[in-house]
Amino acid sequence: MNRKVFEERLQEIRMSEFDAGLYQQFYRAVQPQISALRGVLAELQAKKKERQWSRHQTSGELDDGKIIEGITGERSIYRRRTEQEPPPGAPPDKPKRLRLVLDVSGSMYRFNSYDGRLERSMEAVVLLTEALKGYESRIRYDMYAHSGEEHALELVRVDRPPDNEKERLQIIRTMHAHAQFCWSGDNTLPAMRHAITTLAGKDADEAILVVLSDANLRRYGISPQELGSILMSDPRVQAHVVFIGSLGDEANTLLRALPVGHAHVCMEVSSLPHIMQQIFASSLLQNS
Structure with missing residues (x-):
């Protein structure tokens, strides 16, 4: 009976057994964290004063x-x-607005064998898209990527979150293919500026930007001061950077130089729900 239900599901979403097995590898890697993050999302409360x-x-x-x-x-x-102030635990009248900006630069692919940075980013996407199912009334999200060629490669539209396993697999396949074949270079700063400018004008309970980066910034002459300035450039957007890869101590060096509470290091995807919890909690401390 389980096998029949499984085959019917694959037929429904037009997904091959090979693709289903591939997606399950990523899903199983983050399954405990999905439950943890859904618990965080269930406790989201309103930020805007009434x-x-x-x-x-x-x-x-x-x-x-x-x-x-x-x-x-x-x-x-x-x-x-x-x-x-809204009472503790009060759900927002308007949904929160979240944008995830992913690093799919060539270095993500090149150094994946070193510390698993690209695979970790792909797992993070599965984790977030699975956890956010059913929370559309609390939080609306989209996903973009940047590389040496792109600063705003759209992966998920805010009005079309992935509906099934096939669509989620397509997102991570796109990430992998772009990182494998793109030109070298870095568009972290333009990607952040674009995201902050876009989010700042949104009518939402609050706007949150989370940028995943492999911390390979010094090679392209990007200083912590430049990065920090952009993170804090618009009070309407709570901007955070999560370093998901590092050559040597690059990530921790950047962490110490960036605004406190706006930079995080995630070398194990299991720590991502806690980081997201910190991000949501810290945003409540900011003025509306």
């Missing part, structure tokens, strides 16, 4: 419910519109 009536004020608009108190001489009979 305009509410504050009663018992000594000035403002007359509170109809306190007319009798006004006749008897009570002074606190007015109400005013004020911004109040």
Whole structure:
């Protein structure tokens, strides 16, 4: 019966058994983390302050419910519109907006045998797309990639998240193929500028940018100061960089030089749910 259901599922999404087995390899690698990240997403709360009536004020608009108190001489009979923090655990009225920007540069492919950076990025995509299923009311996301040739290669449209295993496999196949055959170079900074500019104008509870990078920036003359400046360039977007690869101590060196709380090192995909939890939690500490 299981085999029949499996074959019907493959036929439904037009996926071969080979492709299904390939996808399962990535899925099984992150299956425990999917559950962990879904737990994080379930606890997301609103960030935006809400305009509410504050009663018992000594000035403002007359509170109809306190007319009798006004006749008897009570002074606190007015109400005013004020911004109040949302109660803990309150779901956002508007969905949060998340953009994941992936590094698919040639160095990701070239040094994958060194530290598994490209494979880890592909696992991260499976982890995020699987975990975000069913949370569209809380968070809307898209995914872009950058390389020596591209600064905004669209992988996932915000209005068309991957619907099944075949579509998720296509995303990671595109990542692998681009990294394997693209020209050398680095477009990390243009990719970040493009993402921040795009997200800044979105009407959402908050906008969050997560950039995956292999930390191979010094080779292209990119300084931590430049990277940090872009990370903090627009208060409307909470921007973070996650170093998912490193030659020697490059990632940790960058981590120490970048704004605190906006840079992370992820050398094991199992740590990604915790990093995402940190990112969501730190954004709540920022002013709306």
